[in-house]
Amino acid sequence: MIEFTFWDILRNLLLAARWTILLSIVAFVGGSIAGVAILLLRISKRRWLRRAAEYYIGLFQGTPLLMQLFLLFFGLPLLGFRIEAWTAAVLGLTLCASAFLAEIWRGGVQSLPSGQWDAGSSLGLHYVAQLRLIILPQAFAITRAPTVGFLVQLIKSTALTSIIGFEELVRTSNAINNATFEPFTVYGLVALIYFVLCYPLTRYTKILELRAATHR
Amino acid sequence: MGYALDFGWLTGAVGMIASGAAMTIFLIAVTSVLGVILSIFGAAAKRSRYPIVRKAIAAYVELVRNTPFLVQLFFIFFGLPRLGIRLDPVVAAMLAMTLNMTAYTTEIVGAGLDAVPKGQREAAAALGLQPWLVFVKIVLPQALKVIFAALTSQIVIMMLESAVVSQIAVRELTYEADMLQARTFRAFETYFVVTMVYLVMSIGLRRLLFAAGRRAIAGGMA
Numbered sequence: 001m002i003e004f005t006f007w008d009i010l011r012n013l014l015l016a017a018r019w020t021i022l023l024s025i026v027a028f029v030g031g032s033i034a035g036v037a038i039l040l041l042r043i044s045k046r047r048w049l050r051r052a053a054e055y056y057i058g059l060f061q062g063t064p065l066l067m068q069l070f071l072l073f074f075g076l077p078l079l080g081f082r083i084e085a086w087t088a089a090v091l092g093l094t095l096c097a098s099a100f101l102a103e104i105w106r107g108g109v110q111s112l113p114s115g116q117w118d119a120g121s122s123l124g125l126h127y128v129a130q131l132r133l134i135i136l137p138q139a140f141a142i143t144r145a146p147t148v149g150f151l152v153q154l155i156k157s158t159a160l161t162s163i164i165g166f167e168e169l170v171r172t173s174n175a176i177n178n179a180t181f182e183p184f185t186v187y188g189l190v191a192l193i194y195f196v197l198c199y200p201l202t203r204y205t206k207i208l209e210l211r212a213a214t215h216r
Numbered sequence: 217m218g219y220a221l222d223f224g225w226l227t228g229a230v231g232m233i234a235s236g237a238a239m240t241i242f243l244i245a246v247t248s249v250l251g252v253i254l255s256i257f258g259a260a261a262k263r264s265r266y267p268i269v270r271k272a273i274a275a276y277v278e279l280v281r282n283t284p285f286l287v288q289l290f291f292i293f294f295g296l297p298r299l300g301i302r303l304d305p306v307v308a309a310m311l312a313m314t315l316n317m318t319a320y321t322t323e324i325v326g327a328g329l330d331a332v333p334k335g336q337r338e339a340a341a342a343l344g345l346q347p348w349l350v351f352v353k354i355v356l357p358q359a360l361k362v363i364f365a366a367l368t369s370q371i372v373i374m375m376l377e378s379a380v381v382s383q384i385a386v387r388e389l390t391y392e393a394d395m396l397q398a399r400t401f402r403a404f405e406t407y408f409v410v411t412m413v414y415l416v417m418s419i420g421l422r423r424l425l426f427a428a429g430r431r432a433i434a435g436g437m438a
Contacts, residue, residue, distance in 0.1 A: 062372075062418040064379035066390060067411040075401035078219045152282065159284035163383060170286060183294035191291060192282045198282035 004180045017193050022166060024155045024197075026090055031154070039104035040131075043109050060099035066160050067150035073164045082161025089161035089168075091108060097154055104146045108139030113139050147206035152198045152205070159194075169193060196205065225400040226409065236392030237413055244375040244421070246310055251317035251374075252367070256356070258322035259329055263266060266338040273322065277364050280319035289351045290311050309388075317374050324366045328359030368425045370420050379414070389413065 041053035060068065073088040112135060112199035140147075162171035169190055177186045280288065292315075293308040303311065324335045332355050340350040360367075382391035389410060397406040 033385050059415065062376075062412055062415045063411045064390070066375040066379040066382075067393075067407055067414060070388065070393075070407040071411060074407060075399075078404055156284040157284075159286040160380065163380070164287070170284070170290075173287075174290075177290075177294060183291070184298055187287055187291040187295055191279075194283045194287060195279065199278065202278070202282055 006185065007209055009176055009180065009182070009186060011188055012172060012176060013169065013186075013193060016167065016169045017197075019166070019168040020155070020158050021197070023093065023166070024088060024151070024159045025162065027097050027158070028151055028154055030090065030094035031101055033099035035085065035101030035105065036136075036172035036173070038108070039105045040107050042102055046188050056088055057099045057103050059101070061097050065096055065157055066163060067176060068096060069160060069164050081145060085164050085166040087160065089166045093154065093161070094156060096157070097150070100150055100153075101147065104143050107141055107146075108143035109135060110143075111142060112138055117143075131187070134170075142212075145205050145212060148201055148208065149205045152201045155201075156194065221405055222402055223405055223409070225402055225405075227395070229396050229400075229406075232392045232396060233389070233410065236387065236389035237417065239386065239388040240378060240417070243306075243309060243313060243378055243381070243386070243401050247313040247317050247374060247378075250310075250314045251321050252325070255321035255325045256320045258318060259326035262322065262326055263279075263329070274399060277319045277322055280316055285312070285316050286383070289381060289384060297429065305381075305384045305386045308384060308387045309378070313374060313378060313381070316377075317364035317370065320370050321367060322369060324363050325359065327366075330353065330404065331362045332358045334369065359393060361408050362428045368422060368429070371425065374421055375421060376418060377413065 007198055038053050038056060041049045042057070044053075047189060069088060069092040072092050073083065073085070076083045076088070076091075112164065116134055117130060120134045125133065159170045162174065164166055165171070173186050173190045177183050180186065257275055258277075261361055262277075264270055273366065281400050289309070289312040292312045294426065296303055296308075336349055336358065340354040341347075345353065378388065379390040380395060382388060385391065393406050393410040397403040400406060
């Protein structure tokens with residue numbers, strides 16, 4: 001029987017937290033890139049593309065993330081892809097993040113007055129240039145607070161990947177808890193680590209919201 | 217790849233899926249009612265005269281909102297027995313869900329209360345209504361009208377989040393899916409069907425709440 005001191009527990013949890021952070025970053029970056037693609041479909045001039053993006057977003061917002069992870073984890077091998085927990089975790093969180101981010105940014109794009117588009121075309125800019133130079137920068141600026149807010153949600157969501165067997169913070173804590181029978185200490189510390197990761201971002205969201213409110 | 221999808225097991229599994237779905241609906245119904253009632257008190261306490269009460273509520277809200285629900289669930293289910301409090305998985309799930317939900321809805325309800333103009337309270341008081349009647353008959357219905365959409369979204373989000381209580385062996389929809397796929401060896405098909413059930417439930421719940429809300433609000437609520 002190995003004895004765990006408090007510091008052993010904390011050290012192991014902090015080492016595992018690196019995976020939580022890495023997964024959050026990768027999923028956020030991947031989700032942002034895919035999210036822009038979904039956003040472009042969602043605001044497209046073609047009706048069926050808008051519809052498709054709408055269904056995509058509705059599907060991810062209307063089903064549990066845990067089910068999405070299970071479907072990838074068990075579904076991709078059927079298509080002939082060898083899949084590990086890490087792959088399923090990254091893919092699942094990226095797809096889910098793309099749907100949520102696209103919906104947040106769509107709100108930003110649609111809150112812009114149509115004069116912004118008109119001004120762009122009167123300057124002779126084509127559609128892509130209008131988006132790149134005029135519309136998207138403003139849409140991202142308006143929606144910075146909810147975007148950061150979603151990042152907090154994403155960090156918390158990485159906890160679910162423990163269930164499909166990805167060795168992040170929660171999965172490690174389950175193993176430590178089974179070895180030490182110290183659920184208060186272990187899960188208390190885990191909660192604290194998540195809090196330390198998320199709370200500064202939550203504060204930043206509040207500051208952004210206040211700034212947006214005073215500038216109006 | 218020679219894999220053919222097989223949904224033949226489905227006929228024998230309808231009962232399990234239905235009972236799991238019923239448990240999920242039961243959990244979210246209890247949680248929503250308790251959560252909304254508690255958050256009315258929470259929102260009132262956050263506007264209390266005493267700084268210590270305000271700080272305590274704020275600390276609770278921030279703590280819950282900045283940690284994953286799964287960790288809160290494990291903390292309650294595995295942690296509390298160490299204090300001598302043994303909880304049935306269903307009770308632990310309801311407790312965790314209610315605590316989580318209340319933290320979010322306290323903020324929502326608070327925003328609704330702030331949105332009711334002060335003149336409404338003063339007018340009601342001037343008509344001689346008692347303070348609690350002012351709150352129940354005048355302020356609360358107007359606040360609920362403002363926050364109704366946000367509250368509905370939060371309830372749907374909580375229902376989807378409740379999938380993780382399968383991890384402490386509560387026999388809800390995800391738990392039944394786990395059992396089914398272990399029996400049928402058709403993991404993808406099982407989770408696909410159950411995901412669709414969740415989708416239908418979240419769309420249905422949203423519609424139901426909106427229909428009920430429109431009637432209640434149009435009818436003057438209380």
